[in-house]
Amino acid sequence: MIRRQLLDEHDIARILSRMAHEIIERNHGCEGVCIVGIHRAGVYVAKRLVDKIRLIEGVDVAVASLDISFYRDDLNRRKSHPVVRKTEMPIDINDKKIILVDDVLFTGRTIRAAMDALNDFGRPSEIQLAVLIDRGHRELPIRADYVGKNIPTSRSENIKVMLKEDADADMVLVIREGDD
Amino acid sequence: MEKDLLDIKSATAADIELILNTASSFKDVLSRDIKKVPTLRGKTAVNLFFEPSTRTKTSFELAEKRLSTDVVNFVVPTSSVAKGETLYDTIKTIESYGIDFIIIRHQCSGVPHFISKISNASVINAGDGINEHPTQALLDAFTIKEQKGRIAGLKIAIVGDILHSRVAKSNIYCLKKLGAKIRLIAPHTLIPAGIEHDVAEIYHDVESGIAGMDVIMALRIQQERQSGGFFSSTDEYFKFWGLTLKRLGKASPDVIVMHPGPMNRGVEIASDAADSRHSVINSQVTNGLAVRMAVLYLLDNARPKGFQISD
Structure with missing residues (x-):
């Protein structure tokens, strides 16, 4: 197994600052914006974006977390059902601009499930997508509005986003199985 | 699983x-x-x-x-x-x-x-x-955990027809595995043979049995399974074993009262207990x-x- 570090703590902080600026620019501020992180790492990224936006604009953007286990399309294909985590949706999402946040965009199936889950809470005026890493290999017609870094990968590689919230340090690794 | x-x-x-x-x-x-x-x-x-x-x-x-x-x-x-x-x-x-x-x-x-x-x-x-x-025991455990924040170490009494009750059996297994201290309160005739004292304490008097309990589960008197004359009449049963608000006064001040339903009001539980602030019967549902x-x-x-x- 080969592990190669692609981004360190400083890279990630700079990327998140840029993404926060892009979100504010595109939405002409933060009026009606709500940031929704997908469990688990997406929730951490969402909270960090909220912190960055507070530094830039001086406002607290609404934040929520979404567990998509109940909406997955691969329940019958997985060895075990995913561990169900708490969805916390403290706000009314009707007519809000939702920024959906995940750590890695891969096949797009998680995002599809997340949009289905959001629809059960209401009808946002718009859903935008922000991801820290886009690694390609989409299986659905989904693209991100805000991308931290494009990292072309092969299918045999894996991207691991480690964040201090549940790891020792912030970093992004590419891991290749096999040939040591 | x-x-x-x-x-x-x-x-x-x-x-x-x-x-x-x-x-x-x-x-x-x-x-x-x-x-x-x-x-x-x-x-x-x-x-x-x-x-x-x-x-x-x-x-x-x-x-x-x-x-x-x-x-x-x-x-x-x-x-x-x-x-x-x-x-x-x-x-x-x-x-x-x-x-x-x-x-x-x-x-x-x-x-x-x-x-x-x-x-x-x-x-x-x-x-x-x-x-x-089993699902009744699981929902009871969920309700207790939701109300009390934990199950381990709680004092939980099950009152009534333990002998015929599948709810009681599942609950005893479930709560025991989760670390609760269980007390069974019933007439001699309604306690099954073979319950060991390391599984549960057994009381044959409702007032002393309830004392200090954190959770009290009332069981339905299963009239459809009562052919053997386990007690004289439902009126007498209520008098000696019925869960009343007055009797609940002996329990822990924040005791919760549970019942798997359907309730026989005036037999195993009085309305003043079933509708009291202690009751979590609707949450159970x-x-x-x-x-x-x-x-x-x-x-x-x-x-x-x-x-x-x-x-």
């Missing part, structure tokens, strides 16, 4: 904890405007009730529908069973429709275990004779839905993959 939920006796504490944690997420779903998730879309459940039941059957049916499962209700008096079909043939016939879940209630203990051996579907025991009623959704969700995963209609 196994593919079936037949009893709590053979469940592990880890399985129980997993079900309770998962149920907590389903409870959130039930508080939304749209109370349905697509999780088990395309799956089919059969509710096979050989005994009358309103709340358990309704609860299972609603849990299935909230998960987008297709539901077939098998009403026994109008089915081929009334024409003399064996249970084996009934199950095999039902299974030929391509069923994923069989929810079974039967007056004979052990029927769910029998069905699990002849069927590839996930079998859920919804009450078998005087043996067990809501939680039953969340717990049954969690059980269906978790068992669905435990069935062998590539499950086909059996020949």
